Amino acid sequence: MDPRAVVESMLRPDLRGRTAYGAPQLDVPVALNTNENSYPVPDAVVAAMTRAVEEAARGLNRYPDREFVRLREALAGYLSRSGTTVSADQVWAGNGSNEVLLHLLQAFGGPGRTALGFTPAYSMHPIITTTTGTAWVDGMRGGADAGRFDLDADGTVAQVLEHRPDVVFLCSPNNPTGTALGLDVVEAVHDATGGLVVVDEAYAEFARPGTPSALTLLQGRPRLVVTRTMSKAFALAGGRLGYLAADPALADALRLVRMPYHLSTPTQAVALAALSYADLMLETVGVVKDQRDRIVDALTTMGLDPVPSDANFVLFGGLADSHETWRALLDRGVLVRDVGIPHYLRVTAGTPEETTAFLDALAALVPTHVGAAS
Structure with missing residues (x-):
C-alpha cells in the first residue's frame, strides 16, 4: 500500500x-x-552573543531557566521604553511569535471553539488555529467607512457579533497589507466579545510616527493580548524569539500548555545579548x-x-x-x-x-x- x-x-x-x-x-x-x-x-552584538553562548554552553548539562526570568525582565524593560509600563509578569515568550500564538490557541481555543481573523492577514493565523482543532472563520476587510484593506469599528464588530468567536485576531500593522489599525477598532472588538483578543504587532517598530500601539490598552483588559517578535526590527529571524504582553493572569495560564523548558539556554542568551544592545540593533x-x-x-x-x-x-x-x-x-x-x-x-x-x-x-x-x- x-x-x-x-x-x-x-x-x-x-x-x-x-x-x-x-x-x-x-x-x-x-x-x-x-x-x-x-x-x-552588528559585529559588537555578534561578539556579545558569542560570549553569552560560550558561557551558557558550560551549563548545558542542566535544563534552562524554565521561567526565563531575566529574559522576561529585559523584554518588559524594552516594551516600557515606549511609555507604557510593562512588568515582567505580563510577558510571555516562545520560539518565534508563532509558538506564542500556538500557546494562546492551545489555552483558549480547541475543539468546539472558534477563532476569527480578517482576510487578507497573516497566513499562519488560520494554520495554527486549525492545528489546535479550533474552527477558523474568515472575516473580511473593507466596509462603508474603510478602504479595501482597512478595518473600521462598525464593520468589524458586526462580524464579531455574527460569529461570536472565542478568539479574535487583529494585526497592526497588518501582513500582507502593511495597514495599521486604529485603537478604536481594538476597543470596539474587545467590548463586543467575551473572548480573547489578540493584536499581532510583529511590525510595530516600523510604524510611521503617531501610530498607536495596543500596549496602551492593556490596563484593565485581561482578555487583551499584544504579540511582538524579535525577527523583524531586531534582525533576529534566525534567533526565533517571539513574545507577548498581557495581564499577568493570562500570561500565567500559558504555563499550562507550554512544553517543559521550551526556551533553550542558548536562545535566552542570544535574545538577552540582543536586548542589551537594543539601540544598536534598531x-x-x-x-x-x-x-x-x-x-x-x-x-x-x-x-x-x-x-x-x-x-x-x-x-x-x-x-x-x-x-x-x-x-x-x-x-x-x-x-x-x-x-x-x-x-x-x-x-x-x-x-x-x-x-x-x-x-x-x-x-x-x-x-x-x-x-x-x-
Whole structure:
C-alpha cells in the first residue's frame, strides 16, 4: 500500500488534503519575500552573543531557566521604553511569535471553539488555529467607512457579533497589507466579545510616527493580548524569539500548555545579548522605513497601486497577472512574495541596493505587466 495513503488515512480529517506553510527559500541575488531585515547583526552584538553562548554552553548539562526570568525582565524593560509600563509578569515568550500564538490557541481555543481573523492577514493565523482543532472563520476587510484593506469599528464588530468567536485576531500593522489599525477598532472588538483578543504587532517598530500601539490598552483588559517578535526590527529571524504582553493572569495560564523548558539556554542568551544592545540593533529601522517609502513613491510613479505601509514591506497592485510578474522578477534575480491576492505582490524593503535592483527590474516589466484596476 502507498505509504502516503496510509499516513493520509491516519491524519485528523481536518488536516487531510492541506498543504504546509512554506515561503520559497531560493538562492537569488535579491531576496525580498519574507520580510526579513536585510542587515546583518552588528559585529559588537555578534561578539556579545558569542560570549553569552560560550558561557551558557558550560551549563548545558542542566535544563534552562524554565521561567526565563531575566529574559522576561529585559523584554518588559524594552516594551516600557515606549511609555507604557510593562512588568515582567505580563510577558510571555516562545520560539518565534508563532509558538506564542500556538500557546494562546492551545489555552483558549480547541475543539468546539472558534477563532476569527480578517482576510487578507497573516497566513499562519488560520494554520495554527486549525492545528489546535479550533474552527477558523474568515472575516473580511473593507466596509462603508474603510478602504479595501482597512478595518473600521462598525464593520468589524458586526462580524464579531455574527460569529461570536472565542478568539479574535487583529494585526497592526497588518501582513500582507502593511495597514495599521486604529485603537478604536481594538476597543470596539474587545467590548463586543467575551473572548480573547489578540493584536499581532510583529511590525510595530516600523510604524510611521503617531501610530498607536495596543500596549496602551492593556490596563484593565485581561482578555487583551499584544504579540511582538524579535525577527523583524531586531534582525533576529534566525534567533526565533517571539513574545507577548498581557495581564499577568493570562500570561500565567500559558504555563499550562507550554512544553517543559521550551526556551533553550542558548536562545535566552542570544535574545538577552540582543536586548542589551537594543539601540544598536534598531539603528537600521529608520533606513528600512526610508526604503519602504521610496518603494511606495517609485511604484506610484510607475502607474502601479502601492498600499501605504506602516511595516517593512509594501503590497502593490495594478498588475495584469501577479504570478507572471512574480516569475519575471525571479528570472531577473529578485524574489518577492505572491500572497495570493489577484493583481497584487508584496515586496520587503531591503537595503538601498536591493531596493534599486527591485525597482529597476520592475520598471523594465511595467510596460507589459500593468493592466488591472485596483
